[in-house]
Amino acid sequence: MAWSTREIADLAGTSLRSVRHYHQVGLLPEPDRRSNGYKQYGVSHLIRLLRIKRLVDLGFGLTQIAELGDADEHPEEALRALDADLAAQIERLQEVRAEVAEMLSRRLPTDLPAEFADAATGPISDADRRFASVMGRLLADDERELYAQLMSPEARSPSDDDFDALTADADEAAREDLARRMADDLVVLRERFPGIGELGGADSGRYRRTVEQVSAEVFNPAQLDVLRRMRALRGAASRATPPTPDVS
Numbered sequence: 001m002a003w004s005t006r007e008i009a010d011l012a013g014t015s016l017r018s019v020r021h022y023h024q025v026g027l028l029p030e031p032d033r034r035s036n037g038y039k040q041y042g043v044s045h046l047i048r049l050l051r052i053k054r055l056v057d058l059g060f061g062l063t064q065i066a067e068l069g070d071a072d073e074h075p076e077e078a079l080r081a082l083d084a085d086l087a088a089q090i091e092r093l094q095e096v097r098a099e100v101a102e103m104l105s106r107r108l109p110t111d112l113p114a115e116f117a118d119a120a121t122g123p124i125s126d127a128d129r130r131f132a133s134v135m136g137r138l139l140a141d142d143e144r145e146l147y148a149q150l151m152s153p154e155a156r157s158p159s160d161d162d163f164d165a166l167t168a169d170a171d172e173a174a175r176e177d178l179a180r181r182m183a184d185d186l187v188v189l190r191e192r193f194p195g196i197g198e199l200g201g202a203d204s205g206r207y208r209r210t211v212e213q214v215s216a217e218v219f220n221p222a223q224l225d226v227l228r229r230m231r232a233l234r235g236a237a238s239r240a241t242p243p244t245p246d247v248s
Helices: 005-012 016-024 043-058 062-068 076-106 114-119 126-138 141-151 158-165 172-192 194-198 201-218 221-234
Strands: none
Touching (some): 005 016, 076 114, 172 221
């Protein structure tokens, strides 16, 4: 009694394609052929194929299965390593599920970290939202906590609102006045939040380049000019919320 390729694939609960692939990578030995050229599989092939299928279903890769060979029916060390990996995956999935549940229950936006969504209790400008989305990826955990505080209504000043409302055709006097007020407000903000000058410190080059790129796309020419003026007045590297780019 011998089985064809299709028959042994059906018995093992796998596909013809998988059986052929196992032959190609050397996991499953080639069987003898009948006089008509068709392969004929025996019990040893079926048992080997069942073992491969079982290990694949458990999560082993084909390279790992090849390393195990056929001699060890109970590869304890490999199974323990797999168990540890599965435990880590389960923990991560539980964390993700908890995050998704929070997003569903609180209707949080998907582009902002939860702490940023908490801080932005009221409407925020499109520019602030874009910055927050990028900063959520760019900043370390402790820096995100600080940035979230900068997004809170308590950290905003009238000059921030005026900056958001500044039109591209704002005149020279309006730009200079706003730059001076923002520079003064930034001094106060740095006193309240001493760490804002070190945001992005772990990779300051990437942080600076990213802030410049986002700024160039979300701010109009008058706003960028105000930021340059503010830097000239105070030598500041970042504005209150979001961070000040270096556009000089």
